[in-house]
Amino acid sequence: MCLLLCVQVDVCGYPLSIFFIVVNEFCERFSYYGMRAVLVLYFRYFLKWDDDLATSIYHTFIALCYLTPILGAIVADSWLGKFKTIVYLSIVYTVGQVVMAVSAIHDITDTDRDGTPDNMTFHVAMSMVGLFLIALGTGGIKPCVAAFGGDQFEDHQEKQRSTFFSIFYLSINAGSLLSTVITPILRGQECGIHSQQKCYPLAFGVPAALMVVALIVFIMGSGMYNKTAPKGNIMLEVCKCIGFAIKNRFRHRSKTFPKREHWMDWAHEKYDKLLVAQVKMVLKVLFLYIPLPMFWTLFDQQGSRWTLQATTMDGNFVRTVNPILILALVPIMDSLVYPLIKKCHLNFTPLKRMTVGMLIAALAFVAAALLQLQIDQTLPKLPKGVAGQVKFLNLNQAPLTVTIDGTADVSVPAHQVNTGGYLTFDKPVRVVFNKNTSAGTDLPLMSQTRRTALVSPTLDMNLVYDLSKKPDDGMNAIRFVNGLGSPLNVTLGVGDIAPLSVSNYSLVPQGKAEFTIMNSGGASCLYSKELGFGSAFTLVIPSTFNIGIPDCWQAIQVVEDIKPNTIHMGWQIPQYFLMTAGEVVFSVTGLEFSYSQAPSNMKSVLQAGWLFTVAVGNIIVLIVAEAAQLPDQWAEYILFASLLAVVCIVFAVMSYFYTYTDPAEIEAQFSQPEHEPEEKKRDRVEMERKDSDCSKSSKGSDKKKRDSVVEQHNQDVKQSKM
Numbered sequence: 257m258c259l260l261l262c263v264q265v266d267v268c269g270y271p272l273s274i275f276f277i278v279v280n281e282f283c284e285r286f287s288y289y290g291m292r293a294v295l296v297l298y299f300r301y302f303l304k305w306d307d308d309l310a311t312s313i314y315h316t317f318i319a320l321c322y323l324t325p326i327l328g329a330i331v332a333d334s335w336l337g338k339f340k341t342i343v344y345l346s347i348v349y350t351v352g353q354v355v356m357a358v359s360a361i362h363d364i365t366d367t368d369r370d371g372t373p374d375n376m377t378f379h380v381a382m383s384m385v386g387l388f389l390i391a392l393g394t395g396g397i398k399p400c401v402a403a404f405g406g407d408q409f410e411d412h413q414e415k416q417r418s419t420f421f422s423i424f425y426l427s428i429n430a431g432s433l434l435s436t437v438i439t440p441i442l443r444g445q446e447c448g449i450h451s452q453q454k455c456y457p458l459a460f461g462v463p464a465a466l467m468v469v470a471l472i473v474f475i476m477g478s479g480m481y482n483k484t485a486p487k488g489n490i491m492l493e494v495c496k497c498i499g500f501a502i503k504n505r506f507r508h509r510s511k512t513f514p515k516r517e518h519w520m521d522w523a524h525e526k527y528d529k530l531l532v533a534q535v536k537m538v539l540k541v542l543f544l545y546i547p548l549p550m551f552w553t554l555f556d557q558q559g560s561r562w563t564l565q566a567t568t569m570d571g572n573f574v575r576t577v578n579p580i581l582i583l584a585l586v587p588i589m590d591s592l593v594y595p596l597i598k599k600c601h602l603n604f605t606p607l608k609r610m611t612v613g614m615l616i617a618a619l620a621f622v623a624a625a626l627l628q629l630q631i632d633q634t635l636p637k638l639p640k641g642v643a644g645q646v647k648f649l650n651l652n653q654a655p656l657t658v659t660i661d662g663t664a665d666v667s668v669p670a671h672q673v674n675t676g677g678y679l680t681f682d683k684p685v686r687v688v689f690n691k692n693t694s695a696g697t698d699l700p701l702m703s704q705t706r707r708t709a710l711v712s713p714t715l716d717m718n719l720v721y722d723l724s725k726k727p728d729d730g731m732n733a734i735r736f737v738n739g740l741g742s743p744l745n746v747t748l749g750v751g752d753i754a755p756l757s758v759s760n761y762s763l764v765p766q767g768k769a770e771f772t773i774m775n776s777g778g779a780s781c782l783y784s785k786e787l788g789f790g791s792a793f794t795l796v797i798p799s800t801f802n803i804g805i806p807d808c809w810q811a812i813q814v815v816e817d818i819k820p821n822t823i824h825m826g827w828q829i830p831q832y833f834l835m836t837a838g839e840v841v842f843s844v845t846g847l848e849f850s851y852s853q854a855p856s857n858m859k860s861v862l863q864a865g866w867l868f869t870v871a872v873g874n875i876i877v878l879i880v881a882e883a884a885q886l887p888d889q890w891a892e893y894i895l896f897a898s899l900l901a902v903v904c905i906v907f908a909v910m911s912y913f914y915t916y917t918d919p920a921e922i923e924a925q926f927s928q929p930e931h932e933p934e935e936k937k938r939d940r941v942e943m944e945r946k947d948s949d950c951s952k953s954s955k956g957s958d959k960k961k962r963d964s965v966v967e968q969h970n971q972d973v974k975q976s977k978m
Contacts, residue, residue, distance in 0.1 A: 270416050271408040276477030278420075281401055282427040283470035284346075287353060288394050290435030290463040292318075294443045296560050297567075298456050301729045302360060303380060311560040311881060315874040317387050318556055322871035324395025326491070326864050331396070333489035333860075338404040339481060342397050346471045349393025353464035355386035360456035363449040371451035399863060408482050433579035439463065454729070491861050497527050497535050530926035534855040537919055541853050542865050544607075544910055550903040551842055552873025553880070554617050554896050555835060560877075561889070562624065562828065567730050568631050570789050571825035581836035589840055606849035607911035613842025614904040618897045620834035625893035627827055632890065636818050638724055642703040645678040646719075649710050649815065651739045651756060653799055656711060659688040668711070671739065671798040671813045678706060689715045706817075708794070710737065712756050720758050722817050726790045730821070733761040733792040734769065734785075739799045747772040761792065771795075773803065781808040791820035855919045 295317070299310035332341040358364075359382030365375035373379055402424055409417040443459035446452040501523035508522070516522060520539070523532050558578065597604045639645065650656040650668040658666040658674065668674040681701060688696045689711060697717050699709070706722040727733045738744050738753040745752050748771050749762040770784045781803045783795070796813040850862040880899070886892045 270413075270420070271480070271482075273408050273477050273480040273482070274405055274420055276473055276480070277401065277405045277408070278423055278427050280470045280474040281424060282431045283466045283473065284349075284394070284397070284401075285428045285431030286435040287349075287463040287467040287470065288390075288435075289432040290439040290466070291353065291356060291390070291460055292559060293436045293439045294456070294459045296563050297443065297729065298360065298383075298460075300564065300567075301454065302362070302456055303376065303383065307564055308881065310564070311557075312878050314560045315556065315877040317391060318559075319871040319874035320388070320391035321395045322867045322874070324392055325398045325867045328396030329399040329860060329864060330489045330492060332400045333486055334492065335486060337483060337486050338400045338407070339478075339483045342400050342404065343471070343475065345393045345396035346467070346474065347393075348389050349397070350464065350467045350471055352386045352389025352391075352393055353460065353467045355382055355389065357457050357460040357464045359383045359386055360460050362451075362453055366450060369450035371448070371453050398867070399860065403860075404481075407484050429579050429583055433583075435463065436579060490858055491864060493531070494535055494538065494858065494861055497523050497531060498539075500526050501532075528926075530923065533922055533926060534858055534919075537853065537855055537917060537922065538858050538861055540914075540917070541850055541862060544907075544914060545865055545869050547903045547907040547910070548846070548869040549872035549876055550900050551614050551617055551838075552870045553876040554621055554900055555839060556870070556874055557877065557896070558832070558835060561893075562831070565624070565628060565631065565889070566825055566828060567728075568635065568726055568790060568821060569823050569825045569828070570821040577829055577832040578836050581833060582840065585837060585840045586844065589844075605911075605916075606845050606852075607907075607914060609845040610842050610849070611904055611908045611911065613838045613840075613845065614900055614907065616834050616838035616841065618900040618904065620831045620838060621893045621897035621900070623831040623834060624828075625890040625897070627823070627831065628888075628890035628893060630827075631823055632888070634819055634822050636706070636723075636725060638704055638706070639680045639682075641682065642701070643680050643682040644702045644704060645680050645706045646699065647678045647708055647722075648674045649708050649737065649794070649796065650674075651710060651737070651796075651799065652713050657690050658711075659691060661685050662688070671796050671800075673708070673815050687717070708758075710756070710758060713799070718757070722794075723761065723792045726818060726821075727761075727763060727792060730789040731763040731765060732769070732787040732790070732820070733818070734764050734771075734787075735759045735761045735794055736771075736773075737794060737796045739797050740801060741799070743776060744797065745774045747774075758794070773797065775803050779803045783809040783812055785814075788820035790818070791816070792818035853917060853919065855923060 296310050296314045299305045299313055300307065303310075305313070328341060328345065332338045336344065359379050362371065362373045362379075365373045365378055367374050402421070405420055405424060406417055409420070439459050439462065442462055443454055443456060445455040445458060447455040447458060498520070501520050504522040504525065505519055518536060520532050520536050523535075594604070648656070648658050648666065648668050650670055650672060653670050655670055656668040658668060660666065660679075666674045666676075666679070681699070684701045685699045686696050687699050687709075692715070699717075699719075704724070706724045707719050708722055710718040710720065712718070723733055734748075734750070735758060736744075736746050736750055736753055737758045738755055741755050743752060743754055746759065748764065748769065750759050750771065753759045764787060766787055766789050768784055768786050770782060772780050772782055774780045785793075785795075794815040794817055796815060798811055798813060801811045802808055847866065850866060851859055854862045880896065881892065884892060884895055886895065
């Protein structure tokens with residue numbers, strides 16, 4: 257029934273109103289997953305947080321997104337109704353997305369116009385406000401939209417309703433797939449008023465615009481919706497029933513009172529036996545949910561740890577693999593794998609499927625650990641303890657010999673670095689050039705650093721710091737050394753370079769980079785270099801450099817400070833495949849199992865419980881990552897895989913002792929409740945009589961109170977018969 261005046265219009269047997277709901281869901285999912293696809297990168301490279309803090313805040317946000325659905329369901333069912341809840345929280349959601357887009361505009365606080373925000377506190381505060389509003393909005397409408405779509409169908413449209421839910425699920429994955437492709441591309445663009453930076457405002461702005469579209473489209477269909485009145489929230493009723501049972505059991509903990517078969521039976525004095533039986537069934541399933549958060553602990557790290565892992569690899573992001581694999585694996589599992597297992601006469605029950613799904617997810621993290629071990633071989637390695645590293649760069653036209661502490665001789669070619677690259681020292685040393693002992697130089701110890709010692713034609717030494725880790729976000733760090741006796745200017749952000757000195761590193765994206773080198777007389781030389789991902793180079797302009805001749809660029813010497821990423825992102829596909837296969841086997845089966853074991857009117861309770869396991873799983877990431885403090889990322893992957901394997905064993909044992917039930921059959925046993933009220937009152941009087949007897953034995957007789965209770969019971973029975 258419609259609460260307000262509405263017009264029911266059918267198109268091909270379907271209510272026209274559902275098309276507004278499907279479009280709304282597509283836009284909302286595009287908005288959410290699009291923002292989420294670049295969120296950890298925004299934390300890492302815009303707000304300049306380290307990997308651990310970026311991961312922690314990311315998972316805190318995800319946990320909040322899966323806690324708020326409980327609040328949304330209660331508000332919709334008990335107060336506002338589904339339509340108003342969706343509209344009001346969508347407005348909150350939209351405001352949050354807009355705030356996130358504004359927080360990513362670096363020009364707002366970039367007063368010196370150097371491309372870096374000068375008031376990072378403003379951007380952090382705006383981001384946190386935006387994320388809180390988004391979590392409140394997306395979580396609040398999550399339990400309402402699909403149910404509201406189902407409300408649009410009449411009882412005779414059961415087939416159409418089933419088709420709607422399939423289309424609804426398809427719209428979710430379509431929105432997720434497109435957003436995870438488009439949003440990283442938008443982030444890769446450069447934008448800004450005073451300086452060009454990674455375009456996070458665009459990456460967040462497009463999802464915000466899609467959320468505005470989602471809200472407008474949903475409101476446009478208002479006159480066609482079937483808006484049912486709030487009927488009360490079953491979750492609140494379940495919580496009250498459980499609370500009363502616990503309270504009543506505690507009150508009657510004395511041995512005087514006989515034990516009951518189940519602790520929920522202590523709720524019979526106040527609640528119907530049917531409701532108590534339904535709560536028992538729900539609690540039986542919720543008990544099995546206890547180990548499940550560990551699966552989500554691993555699963556949601558695709559958006560944090562795995563994304564950060566990808567930034568140290570060669571290629572573009574493969575996050576789009578997950579939604580593509582979901583669309584492919586769901587029908588393959590249902591139409592091929594499960595029927596094949598059934599033909600082999602294997603009893604592959606839902607709980608066994610979920611166990612296998614958890615094991616597959618653990619294997620995905622083992623694959624991620626093996627890949628990380630290979631990536632670590634390409635990363636710069638600083639010595640442990642107090643040691644530091646130095647390499648010598650010879651700006652002379654002749655080779656140079658460096659003697660270290662009077663014992664070790666190192667050869668340095670002209671306009672190049674010493675053979676073998678970085679030298680490691682754990683104490684201060686004295687260096688002598690070309691055996692000239694009268695002109696020795698002390699080299700101080702700088703622990704946990706990398707430095708280059710520039711040796712001039714006069715054998716003077718100038719120490720400059722090198723990068724000790726990969727450039728952020730797959731960028732390349734380029735700097736120039738001016739070996740000439742006159743100043744030079746280099747474009748592409750390098751700037752002026754004094755004679756016999758070095759420029760700062762400039763970050764350059766992957767691809768062909770072109771630098772124009774100019775002297776004070778206006779002569780120029782074009783130098784180009786093809787760059788990969790995550791490298792650092794020092795380009796040496798030698799003293800023999802002639803800027804006015806053709807092919808002048810060939811004289812420039814290239815020193816590799818950090819090797820480019822050599823492991824392609826395609827090697828992440830196996831771990832994504834395993835994780836997605838685990839998700840399909842675990843998640844889809846888990847929801848199917850939960851619905852089959854839940855009473856007809858309490859499926860929303862189990863849905864809330866399922867979403868709560870996702871929230872707890874993200875909280876576990878924070879706890880384990882913070883408590884473990886492992887120095888190597890591969891070790892953390894193995895730790896999470898091991899924890900899931902242990903939890904999987906626990907879940908398998910719990911599943912072994914689980915007995916499948918038929919909720920409809922149990923509910924049928926309570927189909928005739930006509931004598932229930934009187935039985936309930938009789939139980940209550942008996943319990944109060946025993947309470948009175950106990951009180952009498954400890955504090956004296958209370959006969960008047962018991963007589964009053966019995967008299968009240970007699971009056972209640974008379975009124976019920978009338």
